[in-house]
Amino acid sequence: MEARRILTDPSLSFAEKALSIKSGREVRAGDVAVVDVDLTLAQDSTGPLAIRSFQEMGLKKIFDPRKVFIFLDHTYPAADEKVATLHTMVRDFCARHACNVVEGTISHQHLLEEQVVPGMLLVGADSHTNQAGALGAFATGLGSTEIASVWASGKTWLRVPETLRITLEGTLAKGVFARDIIMHLIGQLGEDGANYTSLEWTGTRLSIDSRACICNNSVECGAKNSVFAPDQLTVQYLRARGRKPMLDIQSGAQATIKEKTIDLADLEPQVTLPEHVDRVKPLSAAEGTPIHEGFLGSSTNCRLEDLQVAAHILKGRKVKAGTRLVITPASKRIFLQAVRDGLVDTFMQAGAVFTNSTCGACVGTHMGVLGENEVAISCSPRNYTGRMGSLSAQVYLASPATVAASAVEGRIADPRKYL
Amino acid sequence: MNGKAHVFGDYVNTDLIIPFRFKARTNDPVELAKYCMYGIDREFPKKVSKGDVIVAGVNFGGGSSREQAPVAIKYAGIGAVVADSFARIFFRNALVIGLPALEIPGIQKQVKAGDAVAVDLRKRTLTNLRTKKTFQAAPLTGFLRDLEAAGGLAAYHKRHGKFPWEPGKRKTT
Numbered sequence: 197m198e199a200r201r202i203l204t205d206p207s208l209s210f211a212e213k214a215l216s217i218k219s220g221r222e223v224r225a226g227d228v229a230v231v232d233v234d235l236t237l238a239q240d241s242t243g244p245l246a247i248r249s250f251q252e253m254g255l256k257k258i259f260d261p262r263k264v265f266i267f268l269d270h271t272y273p274a275a276d277e278k279v280a281t282l283h284t285m286v287r288d289f290c291a292r293h294a295c296n297v298v299e300g301t302i303s304h305q306h307l308l309e310e311q312v313v314p315g316m317l318l319v320g321a322d323s324h325t326n327q328a329g330a331l332g333a334f335a336t337g338l339g340s341t342e343i344a345s346v347w348a349s350g351k352t353w354l355r356v357p358e359t360l361r362i363t364l365e366g367t368l369a370k371g372v373f374a375r376d377i378i379m380h381l382i383g384q385l386g387e388d389g390a391n392y393t394s395l396e397w398t399g400t401r402l403s404i405d406s407r408a409c410i411c412n413n414s415v416e417c418g419a420k421n422s423v424f425a426p427d428q429l430t431v432q433y434l435r436a437r438g439r440k441p442m443l444d445i446q447s448g449a450q451a452t453i454k455e456k457t458i459d460l461a462d463l464e465p466q467v468t469l470p471e472h473v474d475r476v477k478p479l480s481a482a483e484g485t486p487i488h489e490g491f492l493g494s495s496t497n498c499r500l501e502d503l504q505v506a507a508h509i510l511k512g513r514k515v516k517a518g519t520r521l522v523i524t525p526a527s528k529r530i531f532l533q534a535v536r537d538g539l540v541d542t543f544m545q546a547g548a549v550f551t552n553s554t555c556g557a558c559v560g561t562h563m564g565v566l567g568e569n570e571v572a573i574s575c576s577p578r579n580y581t582g583r584m585g586s587l588s589a590q591v592y593l594a595s596p597a598t599v600a601a602s603a604v605e606g607r608i609a610d611p612r613k614y615l
Numbered sequence: 616m617n618g619k620a621h622v623f624g625d626y627v628n629t630d631l632i633i634p635f636r637f638k639a640r641t642n643d644p645v646e647l648a649k650y651c652m653y654g655i656d657r658e659f660p661k662k663v664s665k666g667d668v669i670v671a672g673v674n675f676g677g678g679s680s681r682e683q684a685p686v687a688i689k690y691a692g693i694g695a696v697v698a699d700s701f702a703r704i705f706f707r708n709a710l711v712i713g714l715p716a717l718e719i720p721g722i723q724k725q726v727k728a729g730d731a732v733a734v735d736l737r738k739r740t741l742t743n744l745r746t747k748k749t750f751q752a753a754p755l756t757g758f759l760r761d762l763e764a765a766g767g768l769a770a771y772h773k774r775h776g777k778f779p780w781e782p783g784k785r786k787t788t
Contacts, residue, residue, distance in 0.1 A: 228757045230780040241639035245682055248642050253772045271639055278640035323680040323704060339682035339708035341768050345778050353758050353780045387626060388674035392703055418677070420703060472626060559635035578678060580630040582654045 203443070209359040209451040210423055211394035214334040217443065218317045225358045225452070233346050234316040234442070237303050239267045241559075242321035244282040245340035247289045250347060259350035264295035265311070267303035270555040275562035295347075301553045304328070304495040305527040308408055313434060314426040315443025319343065319352055323415045324495050324577065329423035330407035331430055332445060336421045357394040357420045359453040364399035366461040371612035373505070374406030375497055375575060375595040377458060378413040379466040383476025391418035396425070396447050400460055404433045405499040412496045413577055416473040465610060468593035470579050482592055482608045487571050490515075490603035491584070492596050493524030493551070494558040494576035500530050502575070502596035507539040509600040509614040510546040516606030521548040521599075522564040528553050548603070560584040566591070573602045616694045616736070617744075618667040622728045623655065625672035629684040629705065631655050632676065638683035647683050648690035663692040668732050668741070671698040672723040676705025685709040685716075695734045697741050697752070699723050710759055713767030717741060717752035725750060736763070 202208065202216045209225070216222045218231035238246050243266040258264055266286050274280035290297035298306055303320070304327040312318065314332030318325060321343040328335035338352065346352050362381065382389075395414050397407070407424045414422030424430070425446045434440060447453075467482045469475040492498055492506055503525065515521045523543055525531040531553055534540050543550050549564075557564030558576035566572055566585035572592070574584065579591035594602070597611035604614070631654030638647060652659035669688065675698035676684055685708050688696065695715040699722055709716035715736055722741065726732060731744040739752040755763055758779045765771035771779060 241635065242680065242682070244642050245686075249769065253769050270635075276640070282640070282642070321680055321682075323678065325680075337680040337704055339680055339704060339711055341682060341711050342707070345768060345772075349778050349781055351778075351780055355757075387677055388700065388702065391674070391700075418674070418702060559639070561636050561639055578630065580628050580654075580678065582634050583630050587654060 203445065206448040206450040208448045209394065209453055210396050210425060210445055210447040211334065211357050211359055211421065212451065213445045214315070214317065215354060215356050223356045225356050227356045228353055229356055230351055230353050231317055232351055233263070233319055235263050235265070235307070235311060235318040236343055236346050237265045237267065237307060237318070237320035237322060237325060238340065238343050239270050239303050239322055240272065240279070240283060240286060241270045242340045242343070243286050246321055246344040247285060249341040250344040253344065255344065255348040258293045258295055258347045261293055261295040264347055265303070265307065266290055266295065266297050267306065268297065268299045269302045269553070270559060271561045272300050272552070272554045301528040302495045302526050302555060304412060305408070305499065305530070309437070309527060309529055313439050314430060314441035315445050319346060324412045326415050326419060326422045327408050327412035327495060329411040329421055330404060331433065332423060332426035332441070334421050334423065337415065355392070357392055359394045359396055359451065360390060361396040361398060361447070361453050361455050363455065363457045364397065365457055365459050367400065368460045368463065371465055371597060371610070371615050372463050373595045373597060374402055374409045375413070376463055376466045377460065378410045379468055379476050379593065380458065380463060382413070382417045382474050383466070385417040387416060387472060387474040388418045390414070393419055395419045395422040397423065401427070401429060403501060404429060405501040408499060409497055416577055465595060465598055465612070467598070467608065468579055470590040470592060471581050473578060479594065479598060479610055483610060485571065485592065485608040487519060487573050487602055487607060489564060489566060489570065489572040490519065490521040490599045491557045491564055491572055491574035491576060492599045493522065494555060495526055496577040497575035497596050498524060498526045500533055503530070503534050503539050505597045506600040507542040509597060509604065509611060510548070511542050513546055513604050515547040515603045519603055519606040521603035522551060522557055523548050524551045524556060524563065525553050557584060573599050573608055575599050616666050617731065617733045618694055619664060620668050620670045620726045620728065620730045620732045621663070622723065622726055623669065623671040625674065626677060627655070627671055627675050628678040629676055629681050630678055632684040633681070633687045638681055644686050644690040647687040651687040651691040660691045665692040666694040667692060668734055669693050669696045670723055670726040671696065673699045675701050677702035680704045682708045682712060685712050685714045689714040697722055697734065710762045711768045713770060715763060719750045719752045722750055
């Protein structure tokens with residue numbers, strides 16, 4: 197099979213092209229492809245179980261240790277002795293097999309900054325692995341034991357997904373961001389509306405940070421992968437970091453796909469009401485709701501553009517007494533840039549807490565856990581019951597700008613009046 | 616397999632099945648099972664007898680990739696999960712760790728909590744012994760069928776000395 201012929205076939209979608217090339221035979225939606233994997237990730241809440249499975253299956257050798265990354269990011273630094281024990285297990289395993297252990301920076305953002313290139317096939321023991329689609333990779337989540345099997349075999353199997361292409365039209369109004377776009381889509385499709393589906397994004401050009409937010413959050417409507425095909429901006433991003441595309445995969449113009457259009461100019465700031473990720477409403481539906489915590493963090497948001505808009509809102513203002521604002525950058529690199537740019541100064545003056553890069557509060561494991569009956573507004577991906585702590589706590593989801601504005605007022609607030 | 620039905624609603628996500636803070640602190644399946652369904656019913660593990668069946672609505676297991684969710688269910692003693700539909704990663708994980716997952720659209724309305732049910736894994740059916748009605752699950756295809764038949768990925772690997780997607784090992788004579 198010739199890769200060139202696949203890449204130029206107008207009848208194949210992005211997913212069909214990617215999985216055809218990685219499996220060495222032409223496959224279409226519905227087929228099962230056995231694919232070569234270019235990169236794998238696991239983290240401190242899935243890696244230890246993968247290691248256990250690897251050992252229980254009697255596997256000895258990792259197919260290519262350079263392609264295996266295990267991150268200590270979810271509960272980092274270890275919040276207690278049990279976590280510390282699992283961290284040690286990961287470090288020992290990586291040392292023994294000469295694979296990569298990366299500490300104290302969130303996996304998805306770190307891989308975007310340092311490893312992902314267009315045309316790569318990435319599988320991760322983490323549902324937000326989809327984020328790598330921001331740079332034109334096919335990226336999807338699997339469980340721990342399957343990741344262990346990829347460590348050994350270098351391959352896995354994937355059913356080729358059907359495609360939904362989302363065309364973005366027009367430009368976003370002031371106070372409306374990438375996070376509002378993807379929340380709007382999740383609200384429209386429902387939390388399983390894109391189950392088993394490949395999402396392709398096209399139209400209005402968004403920043404790489406914005407693409408990362410959208411691809412990451414796409415799993416909240418069930419998407420198998422989510423992708424922005426590489427363009428000029430992708431090439432610039434890679435060039436600045438000394439990397440080149442592996443393959444430039446563009447979806448075929450005549451591919452069999454479903455289509456949907458979102459008019460960005462019509463979009464208002466969005467809010468997701470507690471318990472289910474698809475309870476999405478215009479922000480006005482929750483405006484004025486008193487909050488105890490604002491959380492500006494997680495791999496879904498809290499990249500540099502998110503910190504910049506939050507700093508713009510918080511500059512010269514204070515977090516409302518009785519409310520706390522926890523800010524957790526998405527990577528070490530973003531942490532450092534935020535320090536250099538004076539953003540952290542602004543946050544501290546405003547009375548926020550600025551933490552190391554970790555998944556912490558998003559998964560209710562440390563650094564911002566919610567107590568009984570507390571209410572939070574968060575730009576993390578999930579608002580499930582008990583997600584950020586107590587089962588009686590309530591989590592609203594919104595963009596970083598809305599979280600910052602809400603922290604200033606101590607209640608859910610519209611960011612547009614601060615921009 | 617015969618057992619009692621434990622019935623849940625739609626959109627039971629992985630955080631409800633086992634919250635992160637518990638699953639991220641141990642690798643021990645017996646310990647994980649203590650928190651099974653913690654987000655919905657903390658007493659759930661005590662109510663399960665071996666071979667009982669979970670019956671649920673749509674998109675069971677949505678959200679995170681945590682394999683600890685099906686592991687907690689299996690080690691709590693549940694013999695099979697039967698749902699209107701499953702989230703993608705949960706479904707895959709369940710078969711990989713050897714927890715039978717049968718997709719039968721509309722099943723949740725056909726079973727009441729406490730009903731005696733029989734699950735036939737060969738035929739992939741659920742029979743409600745109270746109503747005497749039998750329901751057929753969608754067939755599995757490809758590697759999923761191989762995984763279920765073997766009782767999971769580790770069991771498959773142990774028996775065949777390879778993963779389902781790897782070519783057969785050449786016999787040396």
